[in-house]
Amino acid sequence: GIAELDLERGHRRGYPEAVYCEGKTPEQVGVIAAAVGDRGVRTLFTRATSAHAKAVLAALPDAEYAATARLLAWPAEPPEPTGGTVLVLAAGTSDLPVAEEALLTARHLGRRAELVVDVGVAGLHRVLGRLEQLRAARAIIVAAGMDGALPSVVAGLVSAPVVAVPTSVGYGAAFEGLAPLLTMLNSCAPGVAVVNIDNGYGAGHMAAQIAAPATSP
Amino acid sequence: GIAELDLERGHRRGYPEAVYCEGKTPEQVGVIAAAVGDRGVRTLFTRATSAHAKAVLAALPDAEYAATARLLAWPAEPPEPTGGTVLVLAAGTSDLPVAEEALLTARHLGRRAELVVDVGVAGLHRVLGRLEQLRAARAIIVAAGMDGALPSVVAGLVSAPVVAVPTSVGYGAAFEGLAPLLTMLNSCAPGVAVVNIDNGYGAGHMAAQIAAPATSP
Amino acid sequence: GIAELDLERGHRRGYPEAVYCEGKTPEQVGVIAAAVGDRGVRTLFTRATSAHAKAVLAALPDAEYAATARLLAWPAEPPEPTGGTVLVLAAGTSDLPVAEEALLTARHLGRRAELVVDVGVAGLHRVLGRLEQLRAARAIIVAAGMDGALPSVVAGLVSAPVVAVPTSVGYGAAFEGLAPLLTMLNSCAPGVAVVNIDNGYGAGHMAAQIAAPATSP
Amino acid sequence: GIAELDLERGHRRGYPEAVYCEGKTPEQVGVIAAAVGDRGVRTLFTRATSAHAKAVLAALPDAEYAATARLLAWPAEPPEPTGGTVLVLAAGTSDLPVAEEALLTARHLGRRAELVVDVGVAGLHRVLGRLEQLRAARAIIVAAGMDGALPSVVAGLVSAPVVAVPTSVGYGAAFEGLAPLLTMLNSCAPGVAVVNIDNGYGAGHMAAQIAAPATSP
Amino acid sequence: GIAELDLERGHRRGYPEAVYCEGKTPEQVGVIAAAVGDRGVRTLFTRATSAHAKAVLAALPDAEYAATARLLAWPAEPPEPTGGTVLVLAAGTSDLPVAEEALLTARHLGRRAELVVDVGVAGLHRVLGRLEQLRAARAIIVAAGMDGALPSVVAGLVSAPVVAVPTSVGYGAAFEGLAPLLTMLNSCAPGVAVVNIDNGYGAGHMAAQIAAPATSP
Amino acid sequence: GIAELDLERGHRRGYPEAVYCEGKTPEQVGVIAAAVGDRGVRTLFTRATSAHAKAVLAALPDAEYAATARLLAWPAEPPEPTGGTVLVLAAGTSDLPVAEEALLTARHLGRRAELVVDVGVAGLHRVLGRLEQLRAARAIIVAAGMDGALPSVVAGLVSAPVVAVPTSVGYGAAFEGLAPLLTMLNSCAPGVAVVNIDNGYGAGHMAAQIAAPATSP
Amino acid sequence: GIAELDLERGHRRGYPEAVYCEGKTPEQVGVIAAAVGDRGVRTLFTRATSAHAKAVLAALPDAEYAATARLLAWPAEPPEPTGGTVLVLAAGTSDLPVAEEALLTARHLGRRAELVVDVGVAGLHRVLGRLEQLRAARAIIVAAGMDGALPSVVAGLVSAPVVAVPTSVGYGAAFEGLAPLLTMLNSCAPGVAVVNIDNGYGAGHMAAQIAAPATSP
Amino acid sequence: GIAELDLERGHRRGYPEAVYCEGKTPEQVGVIAAAVGDRGVRTLFTRATSAHAKAVLAALPDAEYAATARLLAWPAEPPEPTGGTVLVLAAGTSDLPVAEEALLTARHLGRRAELVVDVGVAGLHRVLGRLEQLRAARAIIVAAGMDGALPSVVAGLVSAPVVAVPTSVGYGAAFEGLAPLLTMLNSCAPGVAVVNIDNGYGAGHMAAQIAAPATSP
Numbered sequence A, B, C, D, E, F, G, H: 001g002i003a004e005l006d007l008e009r010g011h012r013r014g015y016p017e018a019v020y021c022e023g024k025t026p027e028q029v030g031v032i033a034a035a036v037g038d039r040g041v042r043t044l045f046t047r048a049t050s051a052h053a054k055a056v057l058a059a060l061p062d063a064e065y066a067a068t069a070r071l072l073a074w075p076a077e078p079p080e081p082t083g084g085t086v087l088v089l090a091a092g093t094s095d096l097p098v099a100e101e102a103l104l105t106a107r108h109l110g111r112r113a114e115l116v117v118d119v120g121v122a123g124l125h126r127v128l129g130r131l132e133q134l135r136a137a138r139a140i141i142v143a144a145g146m147d148g149a150l151p152s153v154v155a156g157l158v159s160a161p162v163v164a165v166p167t168s169v170g171y172g173a174a175f176e177g178l179a180p181l182l183t184m185l186n187s188c189a190p191g192v193a194v195v196n197i198d199n200g201y202g203a204g205h206m207a208a209q210i211a212a213p214a215t216s217p
């Protein structure tokens, strides 16, 4: 077979399997989606193009495709939220696709999640004006490209852990996200951990685990 | 003055200030330690040489220096632990200094913390034989150099979030920790977030925040 | 002339010449294919687009094009297998093109070869469930992208040498295969040697040489 | 000869020549200092060790050595200040050597210059509490290592141009100053330009030119 | 909302907000342009494709699109110039887009600005023949790709500060602008500070601030 | 104007000006070509697409376009050859475009030049069989991608200097020509100097200068 | 405990455990050596300084320390050789430490092994004069620094697989072994696989596995 | 044996063998020197420490050690010069060791050679004042660190080929010579070819070959 789905992941880890669509043909993804339907286990499909989406929807008509986030979820409806709140901040509008991928992932993993966009440090009053919302969250995701400075600033203001996700927004010496990646790894404020460039899925997953209810899993 | 300590960090964030000793002379660190004593706020001193330690202990005789971890804590005694357990794994014996820095940081930030050493993936039975301990933790720190493969393996087995800390253990194409850093950022198992190379302090801080009691801070 | 084929490679090395198609026009590849036909020596054409394939098939109608592997073989039929078995593992479905290039190369160089797909370390039971098959192989090829952790795990379980081939599967800090390349070079389990990113041909060639019969060549 | 001093730099550019001491023996620097004394032109000696300093002071006894900044100035006394004020910010105490090199350079090039230390973004109130001082400067230098986030924050608050100087403070993925260098080049707040890692001399020179009196030179 | 414009930037910093169009859809940019029109604050739109331009012009018909510079300005007319002159040098014709972006930015921020093209160091007489024009400027921008050598040469001839902007002009070991970036950061002539690769906007902004009238802002 | 041609280069250096077409529009190149025609000075146009070629040929109908080499020469006919012979070696057929650019450049700069293709070190007999031709050359250009090993081998066999030109032929860890570039810079055989990746023009220019007649220029 | 030795490696893999001494204190290595003695399992200690050696020899007096190779073996005597011959080539005398580490490892893993030094490609006759010896080997290790060209040349001449080990011999753009590493990964001759820079242990291990007797393990 | 000297290099290439001393013990170099004496062939010893020098001088008392250049020559006296003149330029005093290594190499390979120090582009009049000397040379070597801009400027002024040697002079983003290396590879003036960072020996060798008499070798 072309794939050996990790379908017991739900039992082992408490979170659903996710199918990484890049590098797979729509046909392959369609075959996997059919297997998912057969087994009936909650599954996400990440980094999916509209061609991938079409193939999944043919096999799982009640799945839902979030085009900006490039994410397919089956079933479409997230589980009832438990645990703490996940807050997703996007430094700029261009970081929206990654931020939405994180937001939806956290929701499909069972958390309440909120999104705030365009609060970069060039206009500091925007983030400082939201201190209350920041301090109410159990986990905070910060997506930022270019200088990637926002996670350091946010982490310095709160007690919740910050999951930083560098984005490939920027050009030149941003080097496709390397610059904000390094910034975030070197945050002068402790309480920041980093996922891969543009990895909204990973950030949402990590934040959902952090904000899980105490008894969970 | 030479320093403007962030002494209200305890109030703002719920965790103590930490003084980064590298690049500071022992004299400067001694002056800072005296100020810490005057203000009476719990403080860590990281990446401290024995010369730094001597200067701190002169100003704060009841501080404690953990030489392997290069960490000074004042007061020496960590607070009474609350929240969940932090488990620290070191892939090899050479990762011990970083793992101990993480362990002690988590303890001084108020968590119960345990350490397991030399459970790298080259002998997989070692980590597989500890599944129960792994699954009892609220947050897991994994320190690994060379191929940095251990966090992917661990994250695939548990529901708790994994804080991965690449170490500079290795040579040649390990590039002072770059190799395990990239490995960890690209973990094929979700639920891994990464801190800076050799940053045991940052890993311990993040894990302590994750494992904080629900009402905290 | 535009090319000076190394046609005596078969005599000198015991393995056929291979034509690298990238950077050559279909016309140039067609001219080379005609020369191959004239000389009648077994030849592979690697990294061939369908346009390259068309040009080769015009000159050598009995060649065979494996589109996923981007490989053309002439003659289409591999030699009768001798020596030990080559086992090819692909960590994920997205690694399939590289794994198939390795598989077919090993076969056209005279080995028995098998393929197992989607046994990445995020779900460790998948590879652990195949210990017998792993231990029956004389040489093992492991293709993996992202964290590239699978070769370390496999090498730790077997006595056969592992040829690791990093793939460009992944994004962001995978840096087009650099991340798994470094992981594999730093394998904490000895018995791993590495070929170029996406170089299924090189991996298959190396494994075929390792698994050659004792008297060969 | 071993050196061909650019002694007419004062006439051509309006600023003194500087001798870069690294890679020169104390003997060579001593010979150059003697030539400087003969010609009687104001000169700086940068990145000077105490051995270099000794050689210069032997030839120019009325020079002054600032050991932290590794800078020698001859004559010791800076010119009477003209133009606007240069403000130098150091994100942390460890950035002090670079910040002082910048401060002294600006003064020896004829500007009024002030220094503020340890106002990194991990404790944002420290820089926000100095808005008035920030807005009174004609040019601001910001020295920062690790995440290098301070220049973005400062530039977003003022109208004066910011000269950012990344420092090699930090470890691991700070990569000897590469991380803050990239951060600063990608500042999301415009009005930031960057000099070489640890180049306090270059930052001070640039800022002195920016803050020069309108009629100068 | 998708954006939270920093509209008070004019009051806080004395310079207009700029919208970075890359990574935003034309629809998003159109929505932002409408908000700009509602608030009536001077705004630039940078790195805008013609699709972005169309969306902006639909909302702000009196904006102006400079296609080569990929810059939209609203209102189209720059303010009456004050302060000193900004001189923009382009090393080669291929650097023109970046140089024009810098030129227009400086003008829309209120400076008099001039452009000189194709005066690279391979034919040194071209820049040496313009000494008078160079020395009349209050701030000089130098855009160069390939070896990026022009800023060092220019800075050695004048007293005004040089804002160097590396361009991605070149190929091979130019590494998309990395080579001239490093050259400029290592200028052996002091008085050079650097902005991001291809960042004409940033260079123009910085130069406008440098050349601002003494009382400004 | 958009360009300031270095037309006196012929007098100053003895070699014609060359117009780098990348990053210029066909219109801009057409304007430059017209200026060239007006001044009547021998000129090359490098890295020209067919659109550039069309624009040049409209202005200079007697120019000649070598499509593989992406080079336009005006006048089409090279000067009568003088000096020694330039020998161009291409390691593989895929290196042909770069090798031809070098060959034609050397000819248009006045040298006799020969080309030998596909003599890489994987089949060493191919280069060893040409020792006589190698030893007859006054300057040797070696174009190679992938491992870039050919220049070391050639330099070890001859007394003439070797100009090595790395090509972007290869994939994965060839990193667009970085691998052969480093190989060539580290040649264990002395007598190798290196030009930019894919810079056939630069290699041909350098070799033509080396092989110039003793009295020239 | 500080270490959890993989003592069953001999049973699982057929090859002994190896202790990586770098990053361990001599005390820690001494404790491990004592445990090795207690269990009585054949063990290697790699990258051992003389201080490490002293600690091991105190616990295991009949171990042997090869100072050039930085390798300790216990017991001192290798097993009786079986399987094919491993041939180790060192391109230059400076590669000797790595080559000897490979040689001894292969012997202690049960192979017959030979060493040839200083046969780099700058004087090609040296390797060409040893064709017979090359062709008699079942596995060939090639250690080379600088341009790393030797493995490509050797692989093109033989049918046995080549294990290439880049060394940190060289300077400047050799970048501590990066240059030969890339060269070897891009070998234009197939049949080359690569281990980490300076990893003589890994090369010897891999070659010993390749040359194992058919019935082994 | 530990070395297999390429003693017939003189016959094959016309230039002497050179022994690279780094990575060799003084004992090994002494053994090689004795062999050189036995065979009586002209030899250079490069990158030699004073310990290496002592060992060579013990075996070859009439050799000469140039400490700054770290070069030993035997015999001490260079051959009678033939061919054209080699001119060596050092951008700064700190580049002297590399420049002298180049100078002495060219002389010991049989050329007339001259040295000019401290003519960097920060004070352009210094190099422009030497146009006559520049134009009299048959080959020009330019050693420069930091921005590495001098070769571009020099090449634009002369018809002779320029051998550029980047030096590790500089700090921070000079990255141990990477910055000037990239600058030189991207020279906007053709007629520049580059050798390894700090490779004065290679530059001198290449220049000697370029300036060889027409009938040579």
Ligand SMILES: Nc1ncnc2c1ncn2[C@@H]1O[C@H](COP(=O)(O)O)[C@@H](O)[C@H]1O
Pocket: A006, A017, A018, A019, A020, A021, A046, A047, A199, A201, A202, B187, B188, B189, B190, C092, C093, C094, C118, C120, C122
């Ligand atoms: N967008 C993503 N980024 C990182 N990891 C992912 C992503 N999507 C899925 N994964 C993980 O990658 C593993 C391998 O994916 P697959 O190739 O589909 O088997 C899955 O089991 C997921 O845990």
Ligand SMILES: Nc1ncnc2c1ncn2[C@@H]1O[C@H](COP(=O)(O)O)[C@@H](O)[C@H]1O
Pocket: A187, A188, A189, A190, B006, B017, B018, B019, B020, B021, B046, B047, B199, B201, B202, D092, D093, D094, D118, D120, D122
């Ligand atoms: N070992 C460490 N690694 C990373 N960050 C640290 C470390 N130690 C302290 N820090 C943080 O760095 C900030 C700046 O340190 P300092 O230079 O002491 O003001 C402190 O406020 C800490 O939050």
Ligand SMILES: Nc1ncnc2c1ncn2[C@@H]1O[C@H](COP(=O)(O)O)[C@@H](O)[C@H]1O
Pocket: D006, D017, D018, D019, D020, D021, D046, D047, D199, D201, D202, E187, E188, E189, E190, H092, H093, H094, H118, H120, H122
């Ligand atoms: N610390 C420094 N960093 C960067 N450039 C410098 C420094 N000190 C001096 N320079 C410049 O480097 C040039 C070369 O220095 P020198 O090698 O002394 O001739 C001088 O003319 C200065 O303009």
Ligand SMILES: Nc1ncnc2c1ncn2[C@@H]1O[C@H](COP(=O)(O)O)[C@@H](O)[C@H]1O
Pocket: E092, E093, E094, E118, E120, E122, F006, F017, F018, F019, F020, F021, F046, F047, F199, F201, F202, H187, H188, H189, H190
């Ligand atoms: N293909 C090329 N590679 C490297 N340099 C070139 C090339 N073509 C032209 N040049 C040089 O680049 C300089 C700048 O080109 P231009 O932008 O046309 O003024 C020219 O004067 C040439 O000397």
Ligand SMILES: [Mg+2]
Pocket: A092, A093, A118, A120, E003, E004, E005, E006
């Ligand atoms: Mg915004």
Ligand SMILES: [Mg+2]
Pocket: B092, B093, B118, B120, G003, G004, G005, G006
């Ligand atoms: Mg171990």
Ligand SMILES: [Mg+2]
Pocket: A003, A004, A005, A006, C092, C093, C118, C120
């Ligand atoms: Mg899978």
Ligand SMILES: [Mg+2]
Pocket: B003, B004, B005, B006, D091, D092, D093, D118, D120
């Ligand atoms: Mg501080």
Ligand SMILES: [Mg+2]
Pocket: E092, E093, E118, E120, F003, F004, F005, F006
């Ligand atoms: Mg031009």
Ligand SMILES: [Mg+2]
Pocket: C003, C004, C005, C006, F092, F093, F118, F120
């Ligand atoms: Mg070929």
Ligand SMILES: [Mg+2]
Pocket: G092, G093, G118, G120, H003, H004, H005, H006
């Ligand atoms: Mg040798």
Ligand SMILES: [Mg+2]
Pocket: D003, D004, D005, D006, H092, H093, H118, H120
């Ligand atoms: Mg100087």
